[in-house]
Amino acid sequence: MTHHGRLREMPIEAVEQLCRELTSQGYSVFEVGKPTDERDFLQQARLKYPLDPPISGNVHWDAFADSIWGGLDACCSPKIVLVVRDASDLRRNNPSEFALAIDSMLEAMEGVEAEKHEAGEEEASMLLVVGEATS
Numbered sequence: 001m002t003h004h005g006r007l008r009e010m011p012i013e014a015v016e017q018l019c020r021e022l023t024s025q026g027y028s029v030f031e032v033g034k035p036t037d038e039r040d041f042l043q044q045a046r047l048k049y050p051l052d053p054p055i056s057g058n059v060h061w062d063a064f065a066d067s068i069w070g071g072l073d074a075c076c077s078p079k080i081v082l083v084v085r086d087a088s089d090l091r092r093n094n095p096s097e098f099a100l101a102i103d104s105m106l107e108a109m110e111g112v113e114a115e116k117h118e119a120g121e122e123e124a125s126m127l128l129v130v131g132e133a134t135s
Contacts, residue, residue: 012131
């Protein structure tokens with residue numbers, strides 16, 4: 001498992017247990033399944049992640065980044081977890097798109113969490129959990 005600040009990368013078998021633990025600690029968990037490519041990831045994110053404004057149609061990464069930032073900022077919970085249950089196909093099929101997805105979410109989390117802390121919301125905490133199939 002890799003820990004880079006708010007990023008947790010782990011075998012897919014461990015994702016469910018971590019999500020249960022985080023839920024018991026008061027985190028709101030938003031999860032996508034096993035996206036195969038950029039289009040599939042954005043479609044799943046549109047349905048499962050807090051986005052503001054909502055995304056639709058032919059979305060590009062800049063629109064997703066703005067929307068996830070707005071959604072995290074508007075979310076009623078100060079403790080949020082975004083999950084990609086199994087990122088194996090997305091990472092393997094298009095590493096650059098995988099990196100854009102992860103970077104977009106991490107950047108939004110960092111920015112929104114910092115804004116919330118500055119506003120006195122000390123309990124604000126955001127994590128990104130990424131599952132990966134083990135060989």
